[in-house]
Structure formats: structure tokens, C-alpha cells
Amino acid sequence: MTTVHRDHVHLAVALDGAGWHPAAWREASARPAELFSARYWSDLVAEAERGLLDLVTFEDLLGQQSSRLEGPDGRTDQVRGRLDAVLLAARLATVTSHIGLVPATSVTHTEPFHVGAGIASLDHATNGRAGWRPQITAWPHLAAHFGRRTLPDLDVHHLQAPGTRETVAELFAEAADAVEVVRRLWDSWEDGAEIRDAATGRFIDRDKLHYIDFQGAHFSVRGPSITPRSPQGQPLVTALAHDRVPYEFAARSADVVYTTPHSRADAAAIIAEVEEAAVTVGRTGEPLRVFADLLVFVGADAAARKERLDELDGAPLASDALIVAGTAAELADLIEDWRGAGVDGFRLRPGGLPHDLAGITGDLVPELQRRGIFRTAYAEATLRERFGLARPASRYAAAS
Template identity: 50%
Template sequence: MSSITEPKQTAAPFTVGIALDGAGWHPSAWRDEAARPADLFSPEYWSELVDTAERAGADYVTFEDALRLQGAAEPGPDAPAGSRTLDPARVEGRLDALLTASWLAPRTRSIGLIPTVTTTHTEPFHVATALQTLDHVSGGRAGWQLRFSADRASADAFGRRPAPELDIERVFAGEPEAGLDALITDAADAAEVARRLWDSWEDDAIIRDLETGRFLDRDRVHHIDFEGDGFSVIGPSIVPRSPQGQIVVTLLAHAAPIFDLAARTADVVFITPENEAPAAGASRGKTAADLIAEVREAEAGVDRAALGLHPLRIVADLVVALDSGAEGGADRVARLDRLAGVAAAGDARIEAGPAERIADRIAAWRDAGVDGVRLRPAVLPLDLSLIASELLPLLRARGLANPGASEPTPLRERFGLGVAPNRYAARRAPQEVSA
């Protein structure tokens, strides 16, 4: 018998999220006349973007982040540490995603907030407690896009340990790679530590008993006693259990080893179907049905219910450039490609054109079995405004988006994940009954 209460399985609602990154997902987005490059690091800019997404009824927004500059080309193996060649035509630098989400949390009401936070080089205890804080200040709307960092630039920025030796060609081909396996193990351990820490305070641990002078019931606060290959954490968390209990863990995945990681640790996995670009890695050229089958195969090898996890929600990523009154989306992408000197070719498919075409693509993916889409606006704030005014209303009319919530809604509820059981309460309950 499992020591964790198995969650009640619920049907997955079809969700629509917005992925935010600087001036947009096209590398030359900052050069578009509708962009606001001077405002990229201002609080007003980010507040306006998230407010637009919330008023439009999007289920959540994600915030990109990494431990390296966006345009930093990796140096050769013999180059000295710290040597970098930056691309002067790209936006460089980001605001810290977790801090940005935490600042926005009390300024928003209903939308989910999912910052990207890496596990490589960072301390799992600090990551877990910071995410708990975000869940508290947002009233239960926090998520986490887990990411690990394999590149030398990230390792050099921290200076704690060298970057792993990776054969990138093998990684992109989806072939076994020892360096990648080590990163995945490290990320899985970090996620397990976070989940244990999130459970380390039971829901009723704080009693505030004025008569006895006890603020908490210490029997309901637990050490997690985690021992891994790279670190150990005793716990408990310094933050009481947050409104969702278990914060929604998401993961962007392009290859079978990452699908396996998602099956063991995540609630939501982002996939990138129907993209021929090399940046799609092992997902290159695969349909939504192909990738869904791979994810479900990985999921079948894990007893998620015994881990307290619901079935994995699969969300497809799509870069969108919508037609505006002044210019077609395809024309805008072509113009920005000319400015960049190369055609944009990221890890996700680019769909340019009228809202009806983009809705058709989303409908086809929904019919193939995805549980939602995450839209990446090519140019911000322009394409986000068009998503809000044209695409989301159309998706809603076609049953491809939720009606929109004006009241605070836990992010777990938006994904149909339900209430998260507490592993330590489940272990203690039989002892109390027998006593």
C-alpha cells in the first residue's frame, strides 16, 4: 500500500497559457515599431503584459529565465573561462522570473503565474521555499517551470562546478548521453526535495492556541531527510504549507529522457510538435500524436498515483504572429527575418496568419490529444494584444478555451489537478487511528 493518499483522478480541462519573454519570441522582435525596447526592464511593462493576459481570460502566464545571456555563443573547449561572443542584434538580459512573478502576484487576481527556475547550480531548499512564498502571496496561483542548465556559460557565472561534458549531437538526436543523465538525476532530486518540503508542514500545523501558548503543533512539522548523490536536505521548510499544498510543476521537453523526467516529477509537460527546425531537437518533425504517444509511454512506466501525482497534462507550444489591420502576420515574420539576416527557427512551430488559421491548428492538436496550448507571442505587446482581442474569443467560441475566471482560481484547479494530498499526514493518520 502506498504511503501517500492516491489523488482522485479528474478530467483535464483544455487550457490556454501565454509564454512571456522580453520583446517577444522572434529574435528581432525588439526592432518592430510596435515593440517597446526601452521598457523591457520596467515594472509597468510586465504589469501591462500580465494584465492584458488576465483580462483576456488566459489561464496562466509563464516567465522565461536562464543562467546565461540569451545571445551568448558557447566558446570552444580551449577558450578561457568567461570568454563570450554576444550577438549585438539580440535582446540581452532578463529580469529574474521568480522575483517578477512574486512582484506581480498581489497585483493580479485570477491568472496563474509560472516562473522558470533552474535547478542546476542553485540550492533546492531556496528554490522550494521561494516558490512556496509565491504561492502564498498569489493566493494559490503559483507554478514552476523546472529547467536545468548544461552550458558552460551558466557554470562560469556561478563558478561552483564545471559544466557537464555533453555530446550535443547525441542529445539533439535523443540518444543516450551520460552527461545529460547526470543533469536529469540532479533535476529529479531537486524536484523531489521541493515536493517533500512543500509537504513538510501539514495543513493544520499552525494552531495558534492562546490558552496553552502554542503557535504550532510540532508533531505536524516534519523533517524530510533527503539523501541524494549531489546534496542532502534535512528540512523542514521554513515556510508553512502554501494554499495549493503542491505547487504545479511544469517542464519543457523535446526528447525521451526529458519525457521520463516529466513522468516522474511534473504535473504539466510542454511539447513542441510539427516543427522542422533543428532547435526542436529529438522532437523535430514529429506530430502532436507522435509526441503524445512518447509522453504516455514514459508515463506508463511510472506509478504516478503512488507518488501523489495526477495523470500528466500535455500542453503544446506554438509561436504566433497574428494578422493585424496594418500587416499580415506572415509579412511581419518575414520583415523581422530580414532584419535578423536569418529566418527565425526556434524550438517551437511558428504559426503566422489570421486568428482562424491559428485556431484550426490548435483544434487539430486538441483532437490529437493535447490538454492545452501555450502561446508564444512573436512580438510583444502587439501579438499579445491580438491574442486577447481576436484569438482567445475565437477559441472560446469554438470550445477551445475556458470561459475565463474573474475570481481567484488555484492553478491546480485550472489544470484539473485537484487537491494535493500531504504525504506526512497520510503516514501519521493510521498511527492516530490505531492509538
């Protein structure tokens, strides 16, 4: 577990559609007619693996994209439609060999039992390269896709408004329950449960399988999982967070948190708040790894490209993350600078795909390697190891 270079930065790329600029599909290098094909995604993730990136993430939503948070916008000039992120990651399992694959899933409308088995199965299919990003699905119009519950309207512009604040806090509490269920399911088969003992006729030692008996405000789950313990035991859990409530969710439930600082000072303040959140929830063991998300356009013409895309889209690009348009060297400067504030890694959201991914792997990565702060070869077998995280024993092992 000591193979992790403390002076190395972690680098992730967030893959989504034709990139994070809503007009990116109109660039000459884009492949907009192929966004739902395996070939497109295989090419992207192969490029990311050539760049020795830690992991790629896959966005998801139980609905269509929209320029309005609170509901559909009826627009036809932006990418609409997505594939299920867990299955997309799984499709790439057998055509990659080192890179971590981290799909997002909703935990508001989905069954924790299915999600837990899906991520564990991804971990089996990748021999230990699976991660997961649980996310809440707060919007009432998305709840109508399921029809099992109604959610109150949210004040998107005032998340602290009465009502909105309580709803969001409640959904994050439910999300924490969902992650707890999934983590227990991942431990519900101890290592070595499969014995194949011909003398007694037993395939498993059932004393090493455990009911998880979770009882919460929103669901109860008996267990054990249908899926044996996976190569990492506990696949890497990650969370995107912008505020105190989700920081506490991340501190309680995740191994890695993606944050959205807009400056070095902002990064330092966020890291301090994440550390406070960890104290509040009583986190023990490994500290949260803190990532900064950046929406990036890479290259000498980056600013001009972004400007042209803004014109095509009819509005300047807006994002929760800092938007950076610059050369690989400028981006490397920022990365080095923020690392000084304690940022462990960066999740780069390419403005355009595959263009800016190629900028990351072809220009930024070599620049970081020259500066001695990025790996020159993959060393670890599993995604957890890449973050210096040991393979934990099942929580149930001591009791048996």
C-alpha cells in the same frame, strides 16, 4: 474539482523580453527600453488576464541570451539581459487576481531549499496561483558563473552522442532529486500545523512539522521548510521536454509538460511517448497534462511581419517549436485539429510583444470562445483547480 470543462482547451502564454523573434524589439509596437521595468510586465500580464488565459510563464537563464546554444555570441542587435523570473512573477502577484504565474528556475546551480521557499512564497503571495518550471543548466560556460562545479562540454548538435547523452541524463536525474526535495518541503508543514493554543503556550503543533531527510547523490536536505504550507499545497509543476529523458523527468516530477510537436501526427506520437515514459517511471494518480508549444505571429499581416523581422535579424527565425504565422482563425483551426490528437493545452510564444499577445487575447480567444472551446470567465480560485487537480494532503499527514 469538477468545474473544469473537458471540452475546453488550456491556453498559456510564454512571456520573454520583447517576444520570441530576436528582432521583435525593433517593431514599432515594441517597448524595448522598458523590458526591465515593472510597468511593462504589469501591462503584459494584465492583458493576458483580460484574455482569461490559464497562466503565463516567465523564461530564465543563469546567463545572457545568445544565438549560439553553446556560448556567448557577442551580438548587440538582440535583446540581452533578463530579470529573475521568480521575483518578476512575485512583482505581478499583487496586481493580478486570477491568472497563474509560472516562473522558470535552474535546478542545477541553485539551492532546492531556497527555490522551494520561493515558489511557496509566490503561492502565498498569489493566494494559490503559483506554478514552477524547473530546468537544467547544462552548459559549461554557465557553470563558470558559479564556480562550484565543472560540467563537460556538450555536443549541441548530437544530443545522443556518447558523453553528451550521459551528462544530460545525469543532470535530469539531479533535477528530479531537486523537485523531490521541493515537493517534500512543500509538504513538510501539514495543514493545520498552526494552532495558536494559549492554554499550552504553543503556536504550532510540532508533530505536524516534518523533517524531509532527503539524501541524494548531489545533495541532502534536512527540512522542514521555513515557509508554512501554501494555498495550493503543491504549486503546479511544469516542464519543457523534447526527448525521452526529459519526458521521463516530466512524468516523474511534473503536472504539466510543454512539448514541441510540428504536426498533428507528431503531437500524437509525442503523446504516446509521454504516456510510455509515464509507464516507465511508474507514474500514478493524475495523468500529465500535455501542452504543445507554438511560436506565433497572429493577424492578417503575420507572415509579412515575420519576414520583415527575419530580414532585420539577418536570418530566418529558428525555433524548437513550430512557427505559425497566420490569422486567429487559422491558429484556432490548428488548435482544434491538434486537440483531436489529445493535446490538452497550448503554450503560445508570441513572436512580438505586446503585439502578438494582443492578437491572442483580442482575436484568438474570442474565436475559440465562439467555437465553444475556451472559457468566457475565470471560475477557479487556484491554478491547480484550473487543471482539475485536487489540493493534495501532505504526504506526511497519514504518518502522524
